[in-house]
Amino acid sequence: MRDPHAPRSPSSPGFWRSPLRGPWFTSVLGLVLLAGITVLFVTGLVSYAAYNPDLSPVNDKTPDKGILGFYLFAWPTDPHWLYRLNQGVHVTLGITLIPVLLAKLWSVAPRLFALPPARSLAHALERISLLLLVGGALFQFVTGVLNIQLDYVFPGSFYPLHFYGAWVFFAAFVVHVLLRMPTVLRHLRHPREEGNDLVSPRPAEPTVSRRGALWFVGGGSLLLCATTVGQNFDGPLRRTALLAPHGGGDPGSGPNGFQINKTAAYAGIDAAETGEDVWRLVVTGRTGTVRLRRDELLRLPQYSAALPIACVEGWSTSDQWWRGVRLRDLAALVGYGDGPPDVFVESLQRSGAFREAALRANQVADPRSLLALYVNGEELSLDHGRPARIIVPAAPGVLNTKWVARMTFGEL
Numbered sequence: 001m002r003d004p005h006a007p008r009s010p011s012s013p014g015f016w017r018s019p020l021r022g023p024w025f026t027s028v029l030g031l032v033l034l035a036g037i038t039v040l041f042v043t044g045l046v047s048y049a050a051y052n053p054d055l056s057p058v059n060d061k062t063p064d065k066g067i068l069g070f071y072l073f074a075w076p077t078d079p080h081w082l083y084r085l086n087q088g089v090h091v092t093l094g095i096t097l098i099p100v101l102l103a104k105l106w107s108v109a110p111r112l113f114a115l116p117p118a119r120s121l122a123h124a125l126e127r128i129s130l131l132l133l134v135g136g137a138l139f140q141f142v143t144g145v146l147n148i149q150l151d152y153v154f155p156g157s158f159y160p161l162h163f164y165g166a167w168v169f170f171a172a173f174v175v176h177v178l179l180r181m182p183t184v185l186r187h188l189r190h191p192r193e194e195g196n197d198l199v200s201p202r203p204a205e206p207t208v209s210r211r212g213a214l215w216f217v218g219g220g221s222l223l224l225c226a227t228t229v230g231q232n233f234d235g236p237l238r239r240t241a242l243l244a245p246h247g248g249g250d251p252g253s254g255p256n257g258f259q260i261n262k263t264a265a266y267a268g269i270d271a272a273e274t275g276e277d278v279w280r281l282v283v284t285g286r287t288g289t290v291r292l293r294r295d296e297l298l299r300l301p302q303y304s305a306a307l308p309i310a311c312v313e314g315w316s317t318s319d320q321w322w323r324g325v326r327l328r329d330l331a332a333l334v335g336y337g338d339g340p341p342d343v344f345v346e347s348l349q350r351s352g353a354f355r356e357a358a359l360r361a362n363q364v365a366d367p368r369s370l371l372a373l374y375v376n377g378e379e380l381s382l383d384h385g386r387p388a389r390i391i392v393p394a395a396p397g398v399l400n401t402k403w404v405a406r407m408t409f410g411e412l
Contacts, residue, residue, distance in 0.1 A: 010113040019203035021107055023187035023196050025210045029104040029217070030184055034177060036097045037137075041170050043090035047312065048163060050075045050083050050396050055342065056358035056412045059399075061159030068167055077366040080319075080393035084310035087396075088232040091314025094144050095228045095243065099220035101137060103213075110198055122179070129175040136169025148313050150245050231315040234258065246315035255376030256384050258317045259309070261397060264382040267349040269403050274348070274387050281371075281388060285334025285409040294387050297373060300325045305368035311397035322391045324372040327364045331409045340364040342412040345390055348403040357399045358412050359392060368393045371404065 009015060053060035054072045062068075076082065112134065118124035140162065147158045154161060208216070230241035241247025246259045264271070273279065281292045304323045310316035331340035341361050349355040363369055369392045373380065380386040385402030392400060 011115045014202050016110040017200050017204040019206040020210055020213050021198045023198060024191040026107040026198060027184040027187045029100055029107060032100050033104055036093060040094055043086050044166055046086050047090060049073055052360055055360055058356045059358050061157060062163045074360055077363055077393040080307055082394040083396055084308050084316040087310055087314050091148060092229045096221045096225040099217050103217045126179050129172045132172035133176050136172055139165050140169050234318045244315060255378035256381040260383050261311055269348055271382055279387050282406040283330055283334055285336055287335035290333055297325055305370055307391055307393050309397050321376050322370055322372040323374040324370040327369045331364060334409055336409055341410050344408040344412060345401045345404060346406040347401050348405045354398040357401050363392050366393055
């Protein structure tokens with residue numbers, strides 16, 4: 001039976017009766033989020049830099065970023081698994097932190113409804129940062145999860161929404177940490193519950209200890225990690241990635257039997273336009289334009305490289321053996337024998353994001369960067385980009401353009 005004298009307003013301290021709430025419980029969760037969210041922010045910015053957005057407008061999905069792009073740098077090709085590691089950590093850690101974030105929000109719920117809204121200038125600043133912090137955290141985690149699940153139900157493009165949202169959220173996060181860190185450390189060193197606004201003045205009977213609640217939250221995080229992290233691996237472990245679209249799905253068998261992001265049918269690729277009697281690769285550069293049939297490409301020096309595919313959604317493959325023509329050799333065909341420049345790559349795909357992509361000169365010059373014609377000893381399947389696709393070490397998957405039709409070398 002509900003106590004008729006119990007407060008009915010969330011702004012009343014007596015409304016919140018859980019005996020678990022308290023400064024020690026909240027401080028422990030806060031420290032976990034401090035470390036985790038910092039890693040998420042850094043890996044998110046690194047992931048954005050990997051697209052080389054300052055190289056070409058086609059790579060830049062946030063063209064109005066202004067000073068927020070101050071940190072951008074030319075993306076390297078070594079180590080070749082760099083993007084795979086970065087994005088795997090970013091996505092897997094983000095999913096893993098969801099129970100911690102929800103527990104943290106639950107633990108500070110009384111403070112979110114406290115009245116008056118501001119008791120002093122410092123308190124007003126803290127409340128504003130808290131509002132931006134909570135709203136920003138929910139926005140970033142929700143849009144991130146939807147993007148991983150390929151559910152683009154939010155308005156606008158994921159890239160600018162997540163990018164600008166990250167800066168707003170992290171600014172509020174830094175302010176909140178600076179304001180609260182002394183208190184957090186004090187509560188961890190000397191746990192005292194008396195007089196704290198998170199402690200209920202009329203707590204209910206406990207059914208679990210605070211340490212038990214932390215174990216419960218940690219168990220939820222481990223479960224989400226275990227059902228997500230497998231999308232970064234091949235073999236049986238990938239089947240444990242139950243929460244990832246590129247996890248448990250069967251990609252088929254044989255040399256082309258590894259994950260893809262979008263099929264040829266989804267991209268609108270007609271098999272007839274990829275036939276050897278129709279398809280030509282158009283290469284343009286300093287000395288003009290050449291058109292190459294597939295058999296002419298095969299007569300050029302062929303090289304192999306073991307490289308993974310890694311995508312922004314966090315999934316990746318192990319190293320696959322690609323074979324084809326080095327990009328720098330194609331640059332030499334059109335007048336760049338003294339050193340390859342940037343390249344602009346166009347796909348047979350007629351619409352959709354990243355049907356065009358730009359690569360930096362250092363990516364073109366890497367001897368492992370190929371116009372691949374074969375994978376794992378077999379011709380590329382149509383879904384993997386036949387008749388030819390780009391493969392570059394450490395580059396995001398969307399920059400490894402499939403169904404290549406034209407390559408234009410020169411300063412972009």
